[in-house]
Amino acid sequence: DGGITQSPKYLFRKEGQNVTLSCEQNLNHDAMYWYRQDPGQGLRLIYYSQIVNDFQKGDIAEGYSVSREKKESFPLTVTSAQKNPTAFYLCASTNTGELFFGEGSRLTVL
Amino acid sequence: SQQGEEDPQALSIQEGENATMNCSYKTSINNLQWYRQNSGRGLVHLILIRSNEREKHSGRLRVTLDTSKKSSSLLITASRAADTASYFCATDANAGKSTFGDGTTLTVKP
Numbered sequence: 001d002g003g004i005t006q007s008p009k010y011l012f013r014k015e016g017q018n019v020t021l022s023c024e025q026n027l028n029h030d031a032m033y034w035y036r037q038d039p040g041q042g043l044r045l046i047y048y049s050q051i052v053n054d055f056q057k058g059d060i061a062e063g064y065s066v067s068r069e070k071k072e073s074f075p076l077t078v079t080s081a082q083k084n085p086t087a088f089y090l091c092a093s094t095n096t097g098e099l100f101f102g103e104g105s106r107l108t109v110l
Numbered sequence: 111s112q113q114g115e116e117d118p119q120a121l122s123i124q125e126g127e128n129a130t131m132n133c134s135y136k137t138s139i140n141n142l143q144w145y146r147q148n149s150g151r152g153l154v155h156l157i158l159i160r161s162n163e164r165e166k167h168s169g170r171l172r173v174t175l176d177t178s179k180k181s182s183s184l185l186i187t188a189s190r191a192a193d194t195a196s197y198f199c200a201t202d203a204n205a206g207k208s209t210f211g212d213g214t215t216l217t218v219k220p
Contacts, residue, residue, distance in 0.1 A: 006152075035210075042114075042198055042210040043153075058207070090152055097141060097202055101152035 002027045006091050006102035013078075013085070013109050021076045021105045023091035030095055032074035036060060037088040037104075046089075049074055078107060085109050114142075114199040114211030122217040129186040131214040133199030134179075140202050142175055144184050147196045147213070156184075156197075189218045 004025040013019045023032065031050045035043035045058030049068040063082025068074055074093075078085045086109045092099040117132045133142070141160045145153040159166045159175045159182065166173045172185040186193055196215045200208040 033208075040212070042212040043200075045207060045209070048207060088150075092153075097208075098143065098155045098158055099145070099153070099200070099208060100155070103152045104150070106150075 004091060004093055004100050004102040006089075006105050008105060009103065011105060011107045013107060015109055016080045018077055018079050019107065021078070021089055021091075021107070023074045023076065023102060024072055025074075025093045025100070026072060027093055027100060028071070028095070029093035029100070030071070031093060032068070033092045033094075033099070034058075034064075034066065034074070034076045035090045035092065037090060043090060046076065114201050114209060116197070116199055116211040116214045118214060119212070120215045120217070122219065123189055125189060125191055125218055125220050127189055129189050129193070129216055129218070131184050131197055131216070133182045133184070133211060135182075135199075135201045136180065137201075139177075142173075142182050143200045143202070143208065144171075144173060144182075145198045145200060145210075147198065149195075153198065186216075189216075191218050191220045194218050 007022045033048040034046040037043050044060050046064050047066040049055035055068050065077045089105045091102045114133050114135045143158045144156045147153045157168050157173050159173050170187045175182045196213040198210050198213045200210045202208050
């Protein structure tokens, strides 16, 4: 079945460590997005990519990095520069404007 | 910055009743979408309405869009306990970048 897969579902990190969240889609979508969601709040855009080998900063890109080497993959690295990384991270993709979301990755910094 | 603002923040109704939630936004848009999120899960697309449309239906869902007032509403008719979730509006004003509000949490009591 076509879909978008995020891993890991839960991740714990010590302060000062970088972590990478995986996002893979087999929907043949050109555009991919990373959002952050804090408790009781909406989604805020971290980074997005509309084509392979190109990506743009969203509203809260500081402390994060991405790559888009393949159409299917858009990994997100949460760096030690991100001061408050504990959150729920959601990846999405689209070709038509309708976003298809993964099930999310919950990152907790200990 | 959040483009969409949902109202109310929380809504509690009995099964069988209708649920109405509203979304207001600030700038001109290409389209507006509504999504549903069950607790701890990814978002699921419900309906997209374009800026030149005024009303759209999908099953028990009815969405209206008033571009002069920069607002939209989502009506869920004959609600069920399974409709319990958070509902978000997302506006697309700029090259596929969707901006989400903070959502309305709907509780449908059996």
